Amino acid sequence: MxxxxxxxxxxxxxxxxxxxxxxxxxxxxxxxxxxxxxxxxxxxxxxxxxxxxxxxxxxxxxxxxxxxxxxxxxxxxxxxxxxxxxxxxxxxxxxxxHLPLDAHPELGNNAQLAQRLGLAAEGRFGTGSGPELGWYGRLPRAMTVKELTDWIRARLQRTPLHLEGGPEPIQRLGWCTGAAQSYLEAAADLGLDAFVTGEASEQTTHVARERGIHCFVAGHHATERYGVQALGAWAAHRFGLEHEFIEVPNPI
Ligand SMILES: [Zn+2]
Missing domain, CATH: 3.40.1390.30 (NIF3 (NGG1p interacting factor 3)-like)
Incomplete structure (x- = not known):
């Protein structure tokens, strides 16, 4: 208690x-x-x-x-x-x-997504306005589009939508959970091979094509399941409480 x-x-x-x-x-x-x-x-x-x-x-x-x-x-x-x-x-x-949970360096959604996807973080980035919620880093090895699609599917139980962009293989990538499609251009500015986020808009397809960066859209819900679980587990451990995460399925 x-x-x-x-x-x-x-x-x-x-x-x-x-x-x-x-x-x-x-x-x-x-x-x-x-x-x-x-x-x-x-x-x-x-x-x-x-x-x-x-x-x-x-x-x-x-x-x-x-x-x-x-x-x-x-x-x-x-x-x-x-x-x-x-x-x-x-x-x-x-x-x-909300944003404080996206950003936390260990328990946050982006930190937890990195852990889940085996991404080694190298730094953070933003769109020029607001907090720098995006992360960039490396996959453990270079992958083709098909390999990275399978990799994400196996770890998030969600088949990502792939928007064709730059060349293969993919190794350096950016990620930002939720509706972070507006980060795609900033990810391209960093010279990354790919960007992983939760949602896309119509124009995201064109940005990927014209800026030459692959975009993997893995679901707003699916990419943001992990921060709140980590935070709940942290609180349960800290105060000796019961904690249970409930998955309410959401395809978006
Ligand atoms: Zn969200």
Missing amino acids: VALRELVAELDALLQVGDFADYCPNGLQVEGRGRVHRILSGVTACEALVETAVTRGADLLLVHHGYFWRGEDPRVCGMKRRRLQRLLAADISLVAY
Whole structure:
């Protein structure tokens, strides 16, 4: 058991939430009971995940994608009402970390994706505005497009979409989890062979072709499953809590 306030303060400090100008509040988003023993984690605080937290008797739901995004309709109606009503009625806290969880050097989504894909990190990069969330480094060996596709599929249980770009083989690459297709040009500027991210847009195809860089689109959800699991495991270990990650399948 740990006090909710102590747990959140520790997570906020670990992830240095104060250093980020984000599109949502980081940390405690919905306050539930004052003491925490059981944490449930997931990528997005969708209704199915909230429902599972209620059924499993969780004290706290830990996610990467929480609520209250900048620019959204602030009224508590419809979908948002149902989610909040379930959480509040069950006295479950919602704790969300967005950009701070992408960026953390060990527990973050990019660090965890690197571990999973066997990538040796060499540095970070950004698009010129905002935090440098992209990472670059090396595969353990040079690979063809087919080999890297199989490599990603075996490790993420997701067949990536490949957008044809530069020559083969591929060894130096960049990566940024989630919807980081806007990083592709910056990855090309670094002279990387390929870039791995979660989502693509129509123009991503043309950037890959014209800048000569392969792009592997492995799913926003699939690339961002690992940070929140690592963070939940860290908190469970630190305070002697129960933690369970729940996979709510999402093809995007
Ligand atoms: Zn995301």
